[in-house]
Amino acid sequence: MASLFNQVPSISTVFALYTSLSATTLILRKILNDIVPKPLRDYITKKFAELFSSHFQSNFTFVIDKTWDFCENQTFRAAEVYLKSRVAGLSTRELPVGSSDLKNPDAEINFGVPVNTKIFDEFEGIHLEWIMHNVESNNHKYVKQYFRLTCKKEFREKIMKDYFPHFAKSAAKIMRQRENLYIYTYNQMRSAWEPAIFKHHTTFETLAMEPKLKTTIIEDLDAFAKGKDFFKGVGRAWKRGYLLYGPPGTGKSSMVAAIANHMNYNIYDLQIQSVRDDGELRKILTATKNKSILLIEDIDCGTDVSHRRQTTKEEDVKLQKDKKKDDFGISLSGLLNFVDGLWSSCGEERIIIFTTNHKEMIDPALIRPGRMDVHILMDYCTPYVLKKLVAMYLKIDDHVLFDPIEKLVLEVSVTPAEVAQQIMATKNADIAVNGLLEFLGNKKMEKGDGKVEKEGELEYADTKEA
Known part of the structure; x- marks a missing residue:
């Protein structure tokens, strides 16, 4: 036993060895920094990290960017729609909520996908973890969005083959049942x-x-x-x-x-x-x-x-040459x-x-x-269009003044918007129809001579066939 203790190095020896190794490491690092270019050092570091990850980590992560090949990534869109249906019972400190029905305070609340929050899902016994990330650019002009989907490494192929189609089909079904439509306008400042x-x-x-x-x-x-x-x-x-x-x-x-x-x-x-x-x-x-x-x-x-x-090709070329660079x-x-x-x-x-x-x-x-x-x-109003407008706004299908009104509609150019404006002036059908007749009579007098307008047309630009 005594001989065994005699073989253990002293603390001073260990400390001296540590100091020597540290100094050697610093010298080697200095030499590498001076000799090996930074891109090559970064490449070597990246490869070591990948090697370590592939051998010692058990998880695999899919990264789903919002854009793909200059277009919106439809997989990202499907994931966003699908996850909105999975966050109702999410245990988190923050959860985006909202309603699009401003006239109904009791309308059902809709959920959004929270940022930097883990959303768990399960597919055929496989546990999955979703996280949505937002990364703002340095000049604050745009925000990069992407999802990270993490699973056990051994389930990678199954997730690709079965789970991706599963949530894409689920999202398509939700989209078909959506209650609201949206109109988009482009914001140049935010791109x-x-x-x-x-x-x-x-x-x-x-x-x-x-x-x-x-x-x-x-x-x-x-x-x-x-x-x-x-x-x-x-x-x-x-x-x-x-x-x-x-x-x-x-x-x-x-x-x-x-x-x-x-x-x-x-x-x-x-x-x-x-x-x-x-x-x-x-x-x-x-x-x-x-x-x-x-x-x-x-x-x-x-x-x-x-x-x-209206210009010739030669004139087009000249115009392009004369155009300022800015x-x-x-x-x-x-x-x-x-x-x-x-x-x-x-x-x-x-x-x-x-x-x-x-x-x-x-x-x-x-x-x-x-x-x-x-x-x-x-095109301008026809007798049928006029009757349709009167029926919708005044809730009547016939009136004694319809005949003279129809004749005037064929003689003057009046738009559906003008007709709607006249008959919306009052809820009294008789007063509204009389006002419309007077309005059309005044337009005829202003015009001076009658002109029969065409009815609406639909033309196919190729062969005029559907």
Whole structure:
């Protein structure tokens, strides 16, 4: 026993050895820092960390970024929708809650996904852990969002094969049952689309327009919604373009609302004149989601990009040379490339709607077949449209003054908005109808001569076939 104790080094010896090793380590570190470049040192450190993680850690983590290949990551969107249904009983200090029904204080509370909070889920006996992270950029211009999904390393393949499709299908089911639609506007300062609850109550049932035209539009929309296999089979992006044109007040915005409510699609309202250049346009448009409407109102206003070109090719070249380097604005080719070029394939099941009061001012390249597939003339009132408006607002189907009113409608140009304004002045049907007759009579006198207006038209930009 005594000999064993004699072999144990003294404290002073151990301390001397430790000091020697520390000094040697510091010298080696100094030499490495001076000789080995920092990128190489970082690479070696990373590889050692990966080696350690793969051999000694039992967990595996999937990282799901909000964006993927310049588009919104649909897996991120599915995870966000799915997890909102899993947080009701979450044990945490903070939980985002809210209601979109401002008129009903007793409306059911909706939950959001809390940031930097563990959300646990279970799938076929496998325990899973979700965390959503927000990382703000140094200049505070944007926030990077991503999910981390952690499981035991041995379940990695099963999670990829079975769990990802499971929560994606669950999210799709929730989306189909969503109660609210949203209208988005783009915030340039934050480089993000900002939503607001869309509560427009116009539907095709309440939309005042010719029955044949309405039926044709509904059938076209339904065929588009069911056309995934068709578009894939012919090698085209799953999108549909609608051009709504006609005088102001003829119901173009109401038509957009009716389409959104019929398809259950969110609306992205883009003010194209505020877009700085083609690069920003691509960034804005690729951030929109599937099953949505991209709306560009008054496409002929606010920018020269959509205007019908009157110059020759030589003049176009000269104009480009004379253009200042610091000029901003999108180009026609930039807009066309997204509407019908390679960038149009970034996403699917999307409807693009242009509205204009002056179709003749738009460059033909922008509204040719494959871009704006269907052209819908939103025109002045016809006798049927007038009766529909009176029936909705005044709750009457007939009146002794209908005959003279119908004759005047065929002789003057009056918009549905003008008719609605007149009959909304009072709830008394007789007074409202008399006021409408007087209004139309005054318009005829101002006009001086009669003119029969066309009824609403729908034109297919390709072959005039559905």
